[in-house]
Amino acid sequence: MKAAPFSYRRAATLDEALAAGGETSRFLAGGQSLVPMMNLRLTLADTMIDISGLAELRRSGREGDRVFIGAGVTHAMIEDGRIEDPSRGYLRHVAGGIAFRSVRNRGTLGGSLAHADPAADWPTALLALGAEAVVRGAGGERRLPLTQFQLGLMETALRPDEILVGVTVPVLSDLARWSYRKFCRKSGEFxxxxxxxxxDPRRELAEVVLGAAADKPCRLGRASALLADGARVDPQQLGQVVDEDVRDATGLAASSYEFHLHRTMVVRACAHLREQT
Known part of the structure; x- marks a missing residue:
């Protein structure tokens, strides 16, 4: 199929893009999700505003004890270490596992978050890292924890006249540990x-997040508390805690294949992280 007719406008500045935005327009960055959806006519727009050339959306840098990463930064830029990675390799690992290299070359971090597909990598990975969304519009700038930015299935807190300009993530200490587990039927698939x-005990950060299981990534409170406690946990206790968390997050029956899959991924991630102590 082909997209419905629309007008195309290439913004020269972020302010120009914001001025052109509205209810019936869409912002185009990497286009790896938006373009296929428009071709299938799942998304319609009167005007496509191209923001892929805006250098201000590809900047990154320190902001105190956090690092700002622009929404226009591509997955490949993170994978290749072309921007500072404050996460001790976590962000580079996640970026390197997204789809295929051709997608990573064009797809952007901000586009993935704004698209808000719960089966995508960044919504889950950044929620676990304690990231904050930086949003700009006619009314100024807003900073939202991802728990407030990600509202549901392909739904965010972005208003029609706003753009996600980037995220901030904490600089992890040398005590930080992380684990990221993903199951796909074949490489490159969702x-x-x-x-x-x-x-990260030094930053009082302990998060376990389950993605691709509900309409948005789910923070698993009991498992997160178990990590924060720091005490040794036997596999049986870990399994019981994860069972309760996954059941609450998904509503799935414990006998179902999907429940077993999600449980296994969470247990493996937590166990791998605990092994690093």
């Missing part, structure tokens, strides 16, 4: 289950 675990 995930059927994602489990991310990040723990």
């Amino acid at each position: 995930a059927h289950s994602i489990a991310a675990a990040v723990c």
